Amino acid sequence: MKRYSAFAVAREGLRYHSGWERAWRSPEPKRHYDVIIVGAGGHGLATAYYLGKNFGITNVAVIEKGWLGGGNTGRNTTIIRSNYLQDPSAAIYEKARSLYEDLSQDFNYNIMFSPRGVIMLAQTEHEVRGYKRTAHANALQGVSTEWIEPARVKELVPIINLAGPRYPVLGGLWQERGGTARHDAVAWGYARACSDMGMDIIQQCEVTNVRTENGRVVGVDTTKGAIDCDKLGMVVAGNCSVLSEMAGFRLPVESVALQALVSEPIKPCMDVVVMANTVHGYMSQSDKGEMVIGGGTDGYNNYTQRGSFHHIEETVRALVETFPMVSRLKMLRQWGGIVDVTGDRSPLISKTPVQNCFVNAGWGTGGFKAIPGSGWAMAELMATGHSNLAEEFSMMRFKEGKFIDESVAAGVAH
Amino acid sequence: MLILECPYCGVRAEETELHGGGEAHLKRFGPGSTDDEFHDYLFMKENPRGVHLERWRHVNGCGKWFHAARCTQTLEVFGTYSAQTTEPPQEIKDKISAKRPGWTWREFKG
Numbered sequence: 124m125k126r127y128s129a130f131a132v133a134r135e136g137l138r139y140h141s142g143w144e145r146a147w148r149s150p151e152p153k154r155h156y157d158v159i160i161v162g163a164g165g166h167g168l169a170t171a172y173y174l175g176k177n178f179g180i181t182n183v184a185v186i187e188k189g190w191l192g193g194g195n196t197g198r199n200t201t202i203i204r205s206n207y208l209q210d211p212s213a214a215i216y217e218k219a220r221s222l223y224e225d226l227s228q229d230f231n232y233n234i235m236f237s238p239r240g241v242i243m244l245a246q247t248e249h250e251v252r253g254y255k256r257t258a259h260a261n262a263l264q265g266v267s268t269e270w271i272e273p274a275r276v277k278e279l280v281p282i283i284n285l286a287g288p289r290y291p292v293l294g295g296l297w298q299e300r301g302g303t304a305r306h307d308a309v310a311w312g313y314a315r316a317c318s319d320m321g322m323d324i325i326q327q328c329e330v331t332n333v334r335t336e337n338g339r340v341v342g343v344d345t346t347k348g349a350i351d352c353d354k355l356g357m358v359v360a361g362n363c364s365v366l367s368e369m370a371g372f373r374l375p376v377e378s379v380a381l382q383a384l385v386s387e388p389i390k391p392c393m394d395v396v397v398m399a400n401t402v403h404g405y406m407s408q409s410d411k412g413e414m415v416i417g418g419g420t421d422g423y424n425n426y427t428q429r430g431s432f433h434h435i436e437e438t439v440r441a442l443v444e445t446f447p448m449v450s451r452l453k454m455l456r457q458w459g460g461i462v463d464v465t466g467d468r469s470p471l472i473s474k475t476p477v478q479n480c481f482v483n484a485g486w487g488t489g490g491f492k493a494i495p496g497s498g499w500a501m502a503e504l505m506a507t508g509h510s511n512l513a514e515e516f517s518m519m520r521f522k523e524g525k526f527i528d529e530s531v532a533a534g535v536a537h
Numbered sequence: 538m539l540i541l542e543c544p545y546c547g548v549r550a551e552e553t554e555l556h557g558g559g560e561a562h563l564k565r566f567g568p569g570s571t572d573d574e575f576h577d578y579l580f581m582k583e584n585p586r587g588v589h590l591e592r593w594r595h596v597n598g599c600g601k602w603f604h605a606a607r608c609t610q611t612l613e614v615f616g617t618y619s620a621q622t623t624e625p626p627q628e629i630k631d632k633i634s635a636k637r638p639g640w641t642w643r644e645f646k647g
Binding site: 362364365373374375376377378422423424425426427431432433465466521522 | 538539552553556557559572573576579580581582584585586589591607609610611612
């Protein structure tokens with residue numbers, strides 16, 4: 124792999140850009156791999172990357188039915204934060220956030236990580252108490268966050284209307300080291316690094332069956348033929364129920380649509396990420412100038428990657444109250460993704476009833492921020508059979524009653 | 538936009554009038570059941586890509602609960618039916634079979 128550098132840009136500039144090579148190979152599948160990861164989104168590619176980087180396992184295939192990073196990795200609002208209430212959540216999201224900080228250097232690929240700061244607005248008395256509690260919990264967890272008063276919110280976000288008639292801004296939970304990153308670049312950076320380690324990324328290859336013998340996984344059938352493996356990682360988000368049925372077990376998740384939208388590009392007006400959980404809206408400004416807006420999920424099972432229009436209306440209506448200038452914005456694009464939601468709104472990084480088959484799913488509406496940490500923990504679990512980061516996220520927790528209840532702690536937007 | 542006809546009041550309601558209630562025909566397990574049964578009842582919801590039977594409430598209308606047969610992959614609605622039943626009526630099964638031959642959903646099939 125040729126390294127990207129200022130020198131490379133100059134060199135290619137002098138020879139009509141004829142020397143750039145493809146960032147990753149597109150090989151035909153081999154008959155056998157040590158590890159197959161199903162799903163070439165952020166979490167799947169990160170799992171493969173850390174299997175190679177941390178454990179030297181490079182005979183790996185990452186299989187993707189669509190195109191690389193075309194699912195939720197390319198459909199989220201790119202927010203990165205780790206201000207969670209529960210210890211296991213804070214640990215894995217903070218691991219992810221800290222890995223994001225030098226991922227560009229790690230990859231030699233610019234993921235445009237922008238630690239611009241994230242504010243979660245408190246707009247009810249309940250939220251004020253909740254976020255103060257989270258700030259204290261974060262202090263104990265070693266996650267840097269602070270409670271800020273309305274005047275400081277206004278200073279950070281001049282376009283905000285503090286005195287909303289329904290939901291005045293009463294303060295906020297501020298994580299200065301949170302921010303955003305270029306979501307596609309995260310997937311591309313991981314893919315390039317995986318390919319460079321000799322891993323095969325096989326796109327447009329759908330898994331049609333998971334083969335097991337005596338309770339252990341032996342391979343998968345795909346639209347490009349049968350492939351054997353010693354270990355299998357299922358990292359397919361919204362379709363995880365479909366894949367787990369093929370392997371003969373069920374997952375405690377439901378798949379629903381989550382939508383986002385962007386406005387026309389405008390001049391820089393907001394250099395932090397703002398989340399308003401009471402009214403279900405969050406917003407940041409992309410480097411292109413678009414206001415990137417996310418809202419709530421639909422209330423019914425859905426696999427179509429499109430959602431209901433009234434959620435868009437609700438989200439924008441809520442934001443107009445808090446950010447009056449939004450009412451003058453034209454919206455450019457809107458899209459949906461299928462998120463897999465568990466009973467306690469926390470993910471699954473887990474062994475399964477099938478031996479040597481592992482699952483990483485249930486990230487629901489908040490997976491992007493976790494990608495490096497999730498891959499790190501999943502790789503450790505797959506390579507060694509145990510991961511401290513992943514331990515609490517076992518699918519057995521529902522049977523044991525050991526929930527990681529972020530649905531109460533985090534509000535809804537995630 | 539999802540539109541369901543309420544089988545009680547006959548109104549064709551769009552989804553802001555309705556509230557989804559999750560999986561239909563739940564068998565309830567409580568005291569006296571095994572841990573596995575209780576766990577599956579609480580957390581292992583049906584999550585099919587395709588034919589799905591679910592509960593809905595006509596919340597901003599007549600207020601009654603009813604059932605709907607729907608496809609989660611296309612958002613096509615096969616039909617709605619009364620909540621006063623433990624299995625989908627034959628008429629609904631036939632409607633699903635006409636469009637999705639060989640369908641199954643938990644113990645029900647076409």
